[in-house]
Amino acid sequence: MSEKMLFERFRDKVVLVTGAGSGIGRGIALRFAAEGAQTLVVDINKGSAESVAKEIKSTGGRVTSLRADATNISHARHTITSALKKFSKIDVLVNNVGYCPVAPLMVTREEDWYSLMDVNAKTTFLWSTIVARGMIKRRSGCIVNIASDCGKVGDPYSGVYVAAKHAVIGLTKNLAHELAPYGIRVNSVCPGWIETPLLEKVNRETAALTHRSKRAIEREIVAKIPLGRIGTPEDVAGLVTFLASDDAGYMTGQAINITGGALML
Numbered sequence: 001m002s003e004k005m006l007f008e009r010f011r012d013k014v015v016l017v018t019g020a021g022s023g024i025g026r027g028i029a030l031r032f033a034a035e036g037a038q039t040l041v042v043d044i045n046k047g048s049a050e051s052v053a054k055e056i057k058s059t060g061g062r063v064t065s066l067r068a069d070a071t072n073i074s075h076a077r078h079t080i081t082s083a084l085k086k087f088s089k090i091d092v093l094v095n096n097v098g099y100c101p102v103a104p105l106m107v108t109r110e111e112d113w114y115s116l117m118d119v120n121a122k123t124t125f126l127w128s129t130i131v132a133r134g135m136i137k138r139r140s141g142c143i144v145n146i147a148s149d150c151g152k153v154g155d156p157y158s159g160v161y162v163a164a165k166h167a168v169i170g171l172t173k174n175l176a177h178e179l180a181p182y183g184i185r186v187n188s189v190c191p192g193w194i195e196t197p198l199l200e201k202v203n204r205e206t207a208a209l210t211h212r213s214k215r216a217i218e219r220e221i222v223a224k225i226p227l228g229r230i231g232t233p234e235d236v237a238g239l240v241t242f243l244a245s246d247d248a249g250y251m252t253g254q255a256i257n258i259t260g261g262a263l264m265l
């Protein structure tokens with residue numbers, strides 16, 4: 001694909017990315033903006049959202065930053081309403097917000113269950129159902145949910161996260177069924193280990209919990225990846241933009257791995 005074609009792929013599109021102030025969400029927002037989209041960078045951290053917006057503006061991209069707690073229904077409604085007032089539509093929603101503490105299930109408290117389900121799964125339900133109302137009226141749109149390889153297999157010390165990411169894949173399938181009659185496609189992506197502040201934190205906490213060095217943990221991770229390296233937010237952004245593009249026009253309800261081959265199911 002030529003540079004010009006790539007740039008024009010999302011020229012008339014409005015794209016909203018939650019949790020876009022850091023890591024994978026930031027990478028996704030930068031990529032959509034580079035391909036011409038009007039990009040809405042949503043994050044609970046106002047400073048991070050503004051800094052990503054500044055980065056996008058400095059390269060000539062079109063962007064608006066919005067502060068919102070994605071777990072809060074009033075914030076979701078308010079953010080989506082202001083976006084619709086300003087741009088009249090949202091073509092692509094990327095539900096990227098997520099968080100993973102390192103804790104064995106046996107020491108996980110009930111309140112941790114609720115907060116992790118909220119941030120990792122409820123956000124997908126809330127933002128998808130609110131944004132889809134406008135998409136249904138226009139009979140077009142696309143939703144991409146950032147799940148995880150943990151949405152398909154178990155992983156020690158992240159039990160609630162694993163349950164929540166399985167829920168994201170389940171929600172993706174149901175939304176795909178319910179929204180297909182309106183021409184709306186819904187897919188999820190399942191990243192493996194991706195270099196972000198979240199992975200840094202998870203590796204640090206795993207090292208402390210298992211009495212190993214963070215270096216040793218990182219070496220073990222790379223040894224499990226057939227392509228021999230940890231992924232980047234740019235790797236994930238390439239898959240997300242593909243799923244949001246017309247090239248994926250016959251794909252819905254899928255959960256696509258992006259793991260360097262670490263997960264092959």
Ligand SMILES: NC(=O)c1ccc[n+]([C@@H]2O[C@H](COP(=O)([O-])OP(=O)(O)OC[C@H]3O[C@@H](n4cnc5c(N)ncnc54)[C@H](O)[C@@H]3O)[C@@H](O)[C@H]2O)c1
Pocket residue numbers: 018019020021022023024025042043044045048068069070071096097098099100119146147148149190191192193194195196197198199
């Ligand atoms: N990094 C990985 O290895 C990896 C692997 C698989 C899946 N994922 C998933 O990718 C997504 C992004 O992860 P990341 O590694 O980029 O994390 P990250 O911590 O680097 O970025 C997450 C962003 O979400 C924001 N955020 C957190 N809670 C929020 C809320 N309630 N409302 C709005 N914004 C909120 C944070 O401020 C931050 O900017 C998550 O869903 C995560 O589960 C990450």
